[in-house]
Amino acid sequence: MSATLAPANLAPAILALAKAEFRIATRNRWLAIAAGLMVIFALILTAAGSGPSGSLGTDRLSVTVASLTSLSVYLVPLIALLLSFDAVAGEAERGTLPLILTYPIGRGPILAGKALAHLAILTLALIAGYGTAGVAAVLLDPTSGAGLGALLRLIWTSVALGATFLGLGYAISARAKRPSAAAGGAVGLWLLAVVLYDLALLAAVVADNGGAFTTQVFPLTLLANPADAFRLFNLAAAQAGAAASGVAAAAGAVPLWQSAASLLLWPALAGALALVSFRKVTP
Amino acid sequence: MLNLTSLTKQYGALAALSAVSFEVAPGERVALLGHNGAGKSTLMKIVLGLIPFDAGQVSVLGAAPGSAQARAGVAYLPENVAFHPALTGEEQIGLFLSLRGESPARARDLLGRVGLHDAARRRIGTYSKGMRQRVGLAQALIGRPRLLILDEPTSGLDPVSRRDFYALLDDLAAEGAAILLSSHALTEVEARTDRIVILSGGHLVARGTLSSLRAKADLPVTLQITPAPGQEARLAEALPEAVRVGGQLHLSSAQGQKLAALARVAGLGAMVADLDLIPPSLEDIYSHFSRRDGQ
Numbered sequence: 001m002s003a004t005l006a007p008a009n010l011a012p013a014i015l016a017l018a019k020a021e022f023r024i025a026t027r028n029r030w031l032a033i034a035a036g037l038m039v040i041f042a043l044i045l046t047a048a049g050s051g052p053s054g055s056l057g058t059d060r061l062s063v064t065v066a067s068l069t070s071l072s073v074y075l076v077p078l079i080a081l082l083l084s085f086d087a088v089a090g091e092a093e094r095g096t097l098p099l100i101l102t103y104p105i106g107r108g109p110i111l112a113g114k115a116l117a118h119l120a121i122l123t124l125a126l127i128a129g130y131g132t133a134g135v136a137a138v139l140l141d142p143t144s145g146a147g148l149g150a151l152l153r154l155i156w157t158s159v160a161l162g163a164t165f166l167g168l169g170y171a172i173s174a175r176a177k178r179p180s181a182a183a184g185g186a187v188g189l190w191l192l193a194v195v196l197y198d199l200a201l202l203a204a205v206v207a208d209n210g211g212a213f214t215t216q217v218f219p220l221t222l223l224a225n226p227a228d229a230f231r232l233f234n235l236a237a238a239q240a241g242a243a244a245s246g247v248a249a250a251a252g253a254v255p256l257w258q259s260a261a262s263l264l265l266w267p268a269l270a271g272a273l274a275l276v277s278f279r280k281v282t283p
Numbered sequence: 284m285l286n287l288t289s290l291t292k293q294y295g296a297l298a299a300l301s302a303v304s305f306e307v308a309p310g311e312r313v314a315l316l317g318h319n320g321a322g323k324s325t326l327m328k329i330v331l332g333l334i335p336f337d338a339g340q341v342s343v344l345g346a347a348p349g350s351a352q353a354r355a356g357v358a359y360l361p362e363n364v365a366f367h368p369a370l371t372g373e374e375q376i377g378l379f380l381s382l383r384g385e386s387p388a389r390a391r392d393l394l395g396r397v398g399l400h401d402a403a404r405r406r407i408g409t410y411s412k413g414m415r416q417r418v419g420l421a422q423a424l425i426g427r428p429r430l431l432i433l434d435e436p437t438s439g440l441d442p443v444s445r446r447d448f449y450a451l452l453d454d455l456a457a458e459g460a461a462i463l464l465s466s467h468a469l470t471e472v473e474a475r476t477d478r479i480v481i482l483s484g485g486h487l488v489a490r491g492t493l494s495s496l497r498a499k500a501d502l503p504v505t506l507q508i509t510p511a512p513g514q515e516a517r518l519a520e521a522l523p524e525a526v527r528v529g530g531q532l533h534l535s536s537a538q539g540q541k542l543a544a545l546a547r548v549a550g551l552g553a554m555v556a557d558l559d560l561i562p563p564s565l566e567d568i569y570s571h572f573s574r575r576d577g578q
Binding site for chain 1: 354364366374375379382
């Protein structure tokens with residue numbers, strides 16, 4: 001199962017895989033759909049975010065970034081899972097998997113090629129969406145330049161969050177026998193990670209009523225979930241917690257480096273999980 | 284090039300392959316025959332390192348199946364080969380070239396070799412089954428493979444394409460490549476392979492050249508006798524074991540009794556208008572071997 005191409009040929013092979021995967025995704029309109037979604041939501045949030053600006057002494061872009069953070073927690077994992085759930089199960093169902101696995105290239109590089117293409121699509125969609133929001137904010141409020149750092153931070157953390165869910169999506173895709181089962185698994189993971197997890201934590205915090213769970217365990221549970229780490233990091237870094245959800249109240253209790261570490265560790269963890277799962281696939 | 288010794292594979296209680304042994308030498312074309320479920324695809328996937336096996340030895344180009352050395356020199360054409368419908372033939376073959384460390388610019392040449400030059404820039408989703416099969420064949424030609432594993436390579440090809448395909452195989456074998464191809468019919472592989480291996484229910488039931496299999500099967504020949512006008516009843520009386528088929532009589536004779544049977548019919552003189560000698564068909568020979576193992 002080892003990679004067998006000469007090292008000099010490995011990078012071109014991975015790039016060729018990524019190029020083909022990128023072509024497939026753009027021809028299936030994934031890039032247009034992802035970028036369109038991001039742009040539409042970014043514009044809506046920029047327009048809606050006009051209320052609190054000025055009076056709080058915050059520029060419009062910083063406020064928009066706070067709203068975009070809350071949106072991205074839901075949208076970025078969703079787009080990443082949509083891009084990735086078909087990666088292995090789809091190839092298995094189409095019957096294209098056995099052939100490629102007989103080529104002198106390891107499973108790691110195959111996954112890397114797919115991930116590179118999907119990450120590029122996600123990044124382009126994010127830049128389109130957030131960029132639109134940035135331009136709109138600057139046009140509406142010339143002092144928005146102050147929020148540029150927050151916007152760039154939002155972009156790289158969104159890419160990291162997306163990479164995590166791409167990896168988890170590949171793992172689900174490799175473990176599912178059919179694309180339909182993989183799609184179900186992806187939706188389940190999305191619900192669990194970005195909706196139910198927070199609801200469960202909220203219920204636990206309410207029941208705990210300021211006890212040991214809230215002070216000791218709660219910050220760790222937030223760090224353990226990549227979506228929550230993403231929210232913590234962006235809100236804490238922007239110190240715009242007041243403008244966002246109640247979970248952000250805990251943001252102050254968690255040092256910035258910890259949420260950053262969680263954000264950076266998760267893509268590696270998800271990638272490793274994807275590779276382990278893909279290696280178990282018998283075509 | 285390829286050496287199988289007592290290869291055994293179980294799927295739970297089901298024996299997919301039972302102690303199968305044979306080899307394919309450089310420049311040799313070997314046909315692997317068997318019904319659906321006889322174990323052909325399983326055997327090929329084991330040789331390619333796609334699935335593990337339970338017992339026996341498999342040596343591919345002197346290495347373990349699926350190893351770096353084996354994968355670098357082995358080409359595969361899967362049964363009902365499929366590609367992503369959104370890519371063009373040229374893009375798909377370009378990708379496969381890159382995966383073998385070759386320049387993707389050679390894609391058009393390769394597609395030209397299998398007669399797909401004009402369709403190279405069309406998406407594979409618009410191709411017919413025969414065209415997809417040709418794309419599959421084109422990718423199997425990449426990088427001068429030393430062993431080709433072709434699973435039902437001629438399915439979906441029209442007779443002319445099939446002849447072109449075998450001509451390509453002849454060239455590859457002449458250059459020293461070993462070829463193992465599967466089929467479910469002996470007529471498909473015709474006289475274009477050097478040796479034949481027949482699997483039935485996971486057992487190797489026969490191997491050898493077509494003529495040696497023909498001799499080993501020792502199936503009877505059929506004498507088709509056309510009676511002279513008005514002589515039908517007398518002829519049937521003279522040959523009581525013959526079977527009436529239409530206006531003719533069919534007489535079955537073992538290979539060793541062929542001349543005696545001919546002499547007997549010749550002795551009937553004017554009663555006989557015509558005589559044809561029908562040797563056992565390829566399908567008869569194949570059925571003889573593939574049914575022997577209790578299928």
